[in-house]
Amino acid sequence: MxxxxxxxxxxxxxxxxxxxxxxxxxxxxxxxxxxxxxxxxxxxxxxxxxxxxxxxxxxxxxxxxxxxxxxxxxxxxxxxxxxxxxxxxxxxxxxxxxxxxxxxxxxxxxxxxxxxxxxxxxxxxxxxxxxxxxxxxxxxxxxxxxxxxxxxxxxxxxxxxxxxxxxxxxxxxxxxxxNEQDFALSHPGGALGRKLLLKLSDIMHSGDALPTVSADTLVRDALLEISDKGLGMTTIIDEHQHLLGLFTDGDLRRILDKRIDIHTTKIGEVMTENPTTTSPHLLAAEGLHLMQSKNINGLILVEQGKLAGQDKVVGALNMHDLLKAGVV
The missing domain is CATH 3.40.50.10490 (Glucose-6-phosphate isomerase like protein; domain 1)
Known part of the structure; x- marks a missing residue:
């Protein structure tokens, strides 16, 4: 047949x-x-x-x-x-x-x-x-x-x-x-809704969950802050919450390769100055694009001050946060 x-x-x-x-x-x-x-x-x-x-x-x-x-x-x-x-x-x-x-x-x-x-x-x-x-x-x-x-x-x-x-x-x-924004409002639970509605402020770590240390903090103590907050980084700020710099897990590996003593070195001496920052009001999808373009795993969110050096740290997040939110 x-x-x-x-x-x-x-x-x-x-x-x-x-x-x-x-x-x-x-x-x-x-x-x-x-x-x-x-x-x-x-x-x-x-x-x-x-x-x-x-x-x-x-x-x-x-x-x-x-x-x-x-x-x-x-x-x-x-x-x-x-x-x-x-x-x-x-x-x-x-x-x-x-x-x-x-x-x-x-x-x-x-x-x-x-x-x-x-x-x-x-x-x-x-x-x-x-x-x-x-x-x-x-x-x-x-x-x-x-x-x-x-x-x-x-x-x-x-x-x-x-x-x-x-x-x-x-x-x-x-x-x-x-338009796309209107469409997203009727699809808030879908991937498009997350892309067009979710902002970085919706998923950022802030308040007590935000890793912060002063520039005078010893590297060893800064590592405790990194470990405690679980973002793989910490911000370095002054007494007014103004951003001075950033220190990440990657920075730790680099200073260990240089045999810098973490028990005596202050974080302000080894931090990365002028790290990548953005506004918490940015769409999460745009934040993801920024991180990918800069090849970074974490992002600091700031409210911009009127003068240079007066950006106030309000939040931070990493790639895992974007993954959990369904943006990635």
């Missing part, structure tokens, strides 16, 4: 769906622009509805709209008929998805939409369908054929619906001037 050609089948699906997507380019028309204008200028939420596969696509469209600046959520039509319609207000706009445009569960809700004065957008493959005729706006998603050889399973049509939804979301995003 010969083996079925799975790869050829997959390529056929790809070709059919690519052609379907090229086909829906014709439906980015005045109706599409009118829907965008209406969503952009209306005061309420966008409610997305769909049954079956259209419902699955609708959930993704609602999620994409919500994460790109358009207040939106998905309501299951079946649940809407049994109480969930209470979540929909007169000022909202409904996007109803059905390839056939004849979904009984959705059609049964249109009298309520009309009574409440809710504006409706249908997204169907049949402009002559009941849903298309009942809606204030219609977005066409007709495709030449489904990738399913039986012509039954939603394949090309569901892909076209998803792209229409993405096109809406992105067009609205651009019209609003929605």
């Amino acid at each position: 010969s083996r079925f050609d799975y790869i050829q089948s997959a390529k056929r699906v790809l070709d059919i769906e690519v052609q379907a997507l090229k086909h829906i380019e014709h439906y980015f028309d005045d109706q599409f622009a009118a829907v965008c204008d209406t969503i952009l200028n209306h005061a309420g939420k966008v409610i997305v509805m769909g049954m079956g596969k259209s419902g699955h696509i609708g959930k993704k469209i609602a999620a994409t709209l919500a994460s790109t600046g358009t207040s939106a959520f998905f309501v299951h039509p079946g649940e809407a008929a049994h109480g969930d319609l209470g979540m929909v207000e007169a000022k909202d706009l409904v996007i109803a998805i059905s390839n056939s445009g004849e979904s009984d569960e959705i059609l049964g809700l249109f009298p309520v939409f009309k009574r409440l004065g809710i504006r409706t957008v249908s997204m169907t493959g049949k402009p002559e369908s009941s849903m298309a005729k009942l809606s204030d706006f219609h977005l066409q998603i007709t495709v030449p054929k489904e990738a399913c050889p039986l012509g039954l399973a939603p394949t090309s049509s569901s892909t076209a619906t998803l792209v229409m939804g993405d096109a809406l979301a992105v067009a609205l995003l651009e019209a609003r001037g929605f």
Whole structure:
């Protein structure tokens, strides 16, 4: 028995769906622009509805709209008929998805939409369908054929619906001037949120956790401070918290190679003057870039003084802190 050609089948699906997507380019028309204008200028939420596969696509469209600046959520039509319609207000706009445009569960809700004065957008493959005729706006998603050889399973049509939804979301995003900062605010727990929201002040060691010694401290005692605070370094400051220098584990190795006596040498004699510093208000991702560009493992955070030499130390961190915060 010969083996079925799975790869050829997959390529056929790809070709059919690519052609379907090229086909829906014709439906980015005045109706599409009118829907965008209406969503952009209306005061309420966008409610997305769909049954079956259209419902699955609708959930993704609602999620994409919500994460790109358009207040939106998905309501299951079946649940809407049994109480969930209470979540929909007169000022909202409904996007109803059905390839056939004849979904009984959705059609049964249109009298309520009309009574409440809710504006409706249908997204169907049949402009002559009941849903298309009942809606204030219609977005066409007709495709030449489904990738399913039986012509039954939603394949090309569901892909076209998803792209229409993405096109809406992105067009609205651009019209609003929605930027990376806005996106991060709706994704605070993700990697992008950490990249665009987390500041060095959020993860720095400060107060009693900040390693500090005076310039007169013996190296041996400075090592105790380094060990106690666990950052692999200590700042050297004056009585006003002004930064004088830095001493790190790497500096220790270098002075030991020179056979400098740590029991009699003061830290001010071997510290690194003018170390790399930055503001605690810097984004953590930018702090990481600074450390990588300077090839350093620790960073001192200062509030800049009016005069040279008056930078006040307020915090410190190392690469491990950035790793724990998920920035690395």
